[in-house]
Amino acid sequence: xxxxxxxxxxxxxxxxxxxxxxxxxxxxxxxxxxxxxxxxxxxxxxxxxxxxxxxxxxxxxxxxxxxxxxxxxxxxxxxxxxxxxxxxxxxxxxxxxxxxxxxxxxxxxxxxxxxxxxxxxxxxxxxxxxxxxxxxxxxxxxxxxxxxxxxxxxxxxxxxxxxxxxxxxxxxxxxxxxxxxxxxxxxxxxxxxxxxxxxxxxxxxxxxxxxxxxxxxxxxxxxxxxxxxxxxxxxxxxxxxxxxx
Amino acid sequence: xxxxxxxxxxxxxxxxxxxxxxxxxxxxxxxxxxxxxxxxxxxxxxxxxxxxxxxxxxxxxxxxxxxxxxxxxxxxxxxxxxxxxxxxxxxxxxxxxxxxxxxxxxxxxxxxxxxxxxxxxxxxxxxxxxxxxxxxxxxxxxxxxxxxxxxxxxxxxxxxxxxxxxxxxxxxxxxxxxxxxxxxxxxxxxxxxxxxxxxxxxxxxxxxxxxxxxxxxxxxxxxxxxxxxxxxxxxxxxxxxxxxxxxxx
Numbered sequence: 001x002x003x004x005x006x007x008x009x010x011x012x013x014x015x016x017x018x019x020x021x022x023x024x025x026x027x028x029x030x031x032x033x034x035x036x037x038x039x040x041x042x043x044x045x046x047x048x049x050x051x052x053x054x055x056x057x058x059x060x061x062x063x064x065x066x067x068x069x070x071x072x073x074x075x076x077x078x079x080x081x082x083x084x085x086x087x088x089x090x091x092x093x094x095x096x097x098x099x100x101x102x103x104x105x106x107x108x109x110x111x112x113x114x115x116x117x118x119x120x121x122x123x124x125x126x127x128x129x130x131x132x133x134x135x136x137x138x139x140x141x142x143x144x145x146x147x148x149x150x151x152x153x154x155x156x157x158x159x160x161x162x163x164x165x166x167x168x169x170x171x172x173x174x175x176x177x178x179x180x181x182x183x184x185x186x187x188x189x190x191x192x193x194x195x196x197x198x199x200x201x202x203x204x205x206x207x208x209x210x211x212x213x214x215x216x217x218x219x220x221x222x223x224x225x226x227x228x229x230x231x232x233x234x235x236x237x238x239x240x241x242x243x244x245x
Numbered sequence: 246x247x248x249x250x251x252x253x254x255x256x257x258x259x260x261x262x263x264x265x266x267x268x269x270x271x272x273x274x275x276x277x278x279x280x281x282x283x284x285x286x287x288x289x290x291x292x293x294x295x296x297x298x299x300x301x302x303x304x305x306x307x308x309x310x311x312x313x314x315x316x317x318x319x320x321x322x323x324x325x326x327x328x329x330x331x332x333x334x335x336x337x338x339x340x341x342x343x344x345x346x347x348x349x350x351x352x353x354x355x356x357x358x359x360x361x362x363x364x365x366x367x368x369x370x371x372x373x374x375x376x377x378x379x380x381x382x383x384x385x386x387x388x389x390x391x392x393x394x395x396x397x398x399x400x401x402x403x404x405x406x407x408x409x410x411x412x413x414x415x416x417x418x419x420x421x422x423x424x425x426x427x428x429x430x431x432x433x434x435x436x437x438x439x440x441x442x443x444x445x446x447x448x449x450x451x452x453x454x455x456x457x458x459x460x461x462x463x464x465x466x467x468x469x470x471x472x473x474x475x476x477x478x479x480x481x482x483x484x485x486x487x488x489x490x491x492x493x494x
Contacts, residue, residue, distance in 0.1 A: 144295050145336035149350035149402055150326045152318075159353055163340050241340045243384040 013210070027211055034202045034212060038195050042219055045112070045194035049184045053116055054177055057123025064128035065135060066157075079128070086125035092186055094118050099190035115187040123180060130172040134165035167238040174231040178224050185220070195219060246271040246437045247292070247406060252301035252312075254287055261287045262298070263461035269406075269454075272435040276448040276469075279458035280484055285441045288458065289410050292439065293330045294321050306405050326354075328406040329399035333414050335391040337383040343370060343394045344379040350402045362401075369397040373427050389420030393427055400431075407431065409440040445488060449473055457481045 016023045067079035086094070099114040109117065138161050146156035188197035199216040203209045247269035254262040261284045269275050277285045290296040292303060298312040305327040310316060316324075337346050347366035351357040357365075370379050373393040383391050392412055399407060409428065413421045425447050432438055432451050442448065448455050448469055455472040457465045457480075465478045476482045 139336075141332060141334055141336035142338065144330070145332065145338065145398075147295060147325060148293055148330040149398065150322060150354040151350075152322060155353055159349065160338055164338075167340070241382040241384065 027208065030202075030206055030208050031211060031215060034199075034215060037198050037202065038212075038216055038219060041193060041195035041198035042223070045187070045192055046181070046184050046223075049112075049115055049119060049187060049192070049194060050177070050181050053119035053184075054123055054180055056116070056120035057127060057180075058173075060120060060124030061127035061131050062162075064124055065132035068128065068132050069135060083125045083128060086121055091118065091122055091183060092189060094122065095186060095190050111187070111191045114190055115184070115192050119180060119183065119187075122183070123176060127173060127176050130169050130176065131165065134169040135161060137168055138164050167242075170231065170234050170238060174227065174234075178227055181223055181227065182220055185216075246273070246306060247439070248302075248304040249292075250302045252288070252291060252303065253299045254284075254291055254296060255299050261461050262291070265301070265461075265463060267456070267463070269437060269439065271437055273453040274432040274436075274438040274440065274451055275454045275456060276452035277439065277441045277456045277458055278443070278445070278448060278472075278484075279456075279464075283458045284461040285458045286410055289408050289439060289441050290330075292406070292408055293325055293328050295330065326402065327404060328408050329402055329404035330408045330410060331392070331395050331399050331412050333411040335383070335388070335395045335415075337391055337394055337398070339383050342380050342382055343375060343386065343397075346383070346394055347397045347401045350398065355402065366397070366401060369400050370394070372400075373397045374423070387420060388416045389423045392416065392424045396424075396427055396431075406437045406439065409438065409442065411441055411443065413442065413444055443488075445473070457484065459484070 017027065018024070064079045064082060067075035068083075070076060095114065095118040098109060098118050099111060102109060102114075142160055142164065143156055146160045151159065184194055185196035187194050188200060191197075193201075196216050199212040203212040247267065249265055249267040252262055252265040253260070263284075265288055267275075277288065279285045287296055291298045292305070294310070294316075297316075300313055302309060302311045302313075303324075304310070305324070308324050308327050310320070310324045337343075338349065341349060344363070344366050347369055348359070348362045351362040351365060352359055367376065367379065370376050373396055375390060375393055375397070378386060378390060378394075383394070386394065395412075396407075412428070413424050416424065421444065425444060428438070428440070428447070429451050440447075440452075450469075452469050454466060455469050456463050457472060457476075457478070459480050465472060465476060465481045472481065473485065476485060
């Protein structure tokens with residue numbers, strides 16, 4: 001019964017588009033007029049949110065990874081607890097705590113600030129495991145070779161270990177990055193007028209939910225597709241010193 | 246040049262070095278031989294503090310390291326600069342070309358200008374016969390070529406002592422000669438060297454002194470002639486006869 005009902009509606013929707021020129025025209029009009037606001041939402045919020053959070057998140061992740069592999073128990077434990085909390089709670093809950101929860105204890109954050117904070121902490125935790133694994137995958141002999149030519153710990157890390165570790169971590173970090181692009185849609189929940197929230201707002205006004213959400217989805221997809229092209233180029237660039245035999 | 250007193254190293258309850266004493270004059274080449282597990286590699290690594298000895302002192306030139314107490318990081322870095330290590334598996338930096346590998350120490354550690362470091366690196370690569378390969382990445386080089394880059398990289402820091410840890414053990418037999426030749430040239434130039442190796446011919450031809458190590462101790466020491474032609478200790482005799490036997494199979 002339900003199935004029939006749904007099929008009926010889908011048929012009606014399609015019929016209305018193809019048999020009713022006015023309906024089709026209205027949809028095209030809306031699609032056209034909502035495209036710029038959506039794109040604006042992407043350029044103004046989605047993309048900056050992604051870029052800023054990923055940058056801060058990567059720095060946080062590197063620090064966390066170094067803390068995890070350090071010999072100082074205290075650092076190890078702080079890093080472990082941080083990763084455990086962030087990975088063990090939903091991102092939506094984290095954002096809600098930052099934006100709706102913290103005012104209770106007197107800390108009020110702007111929506112954008114709260115979003116940046118939330119996403120950075122999230123990337124920091126997830127990417128730290130990637131970076132930790134990548135650092136540990138570099139043979140011990142590389143550290144020793146760096147030591148024997150007189151490098152300090154930080155010089156070895158900067159010049160020898162991290163450049164090699166970044167090659168290994170490009171595919172998994174690209175995953176994190178692409179997830180982040182899509183996760184920024186959750187910022188709509190804490191009132192950031194990023195792309196998805198724009199879609200919601202426009203749809204609430206004209207009731208064309210399917211059209212608006214599909215349109216937003218399409219733009220996310222294009223963004224992610226472009227990123228996967230960048231990933232491919234990066235991988236190629238970093239592969240120049242690896243035998244392809 | 247090198248003065249080692251009562252050097253001990255344990256890994257947990259396993260005592261690998263049981264009190265090593267050694268004196269090496271400037272310009273001498275010392276070759277360390279011995280069965281695997283005898284502690285010879287660990288001994289060599291202790292001289293560059295890639296392993297931290299449990300007790301004893303090592304003096305290279307006028308830098309003394311006393312391992313009875315933990316050394317501050319700065320002193321370790323300073324002490325390491327006195328010597329440079331050539332590894333069994335080369336351990337070149339794979340993300341840098343041959344030239345960049347050799348330049349890395351002078352530029353990053355000694356803060357020498359890039360042009361000066363480049364010039365020096367080119368000279369060193371020419372010296373080990375690899376000038377035309379200087380822009381290749383390690384994966385594009387044969388094992389013997391990689392090891393020669395490894396030697397050039399170590400030399401770039403102008404260490405007072407060169408340490409070789411089985412530098413030809415990972416090489417195909419036909420590539421061993423080119424590496425040994427470079428090492429022999431170095432010895433003839435008067436570089437102070439400590440070499441752990443299984444290449445007995447190199448030991449016979451180049452060493453000023455040969456040490457035979459077993460079970461964490463120097464069992465016997467002497468000129469190549471003493472050790473190879475007239476070994477006094479039973480364990481040295483056993484070891485050498487085993488090696489000779491392998492050669493005749």
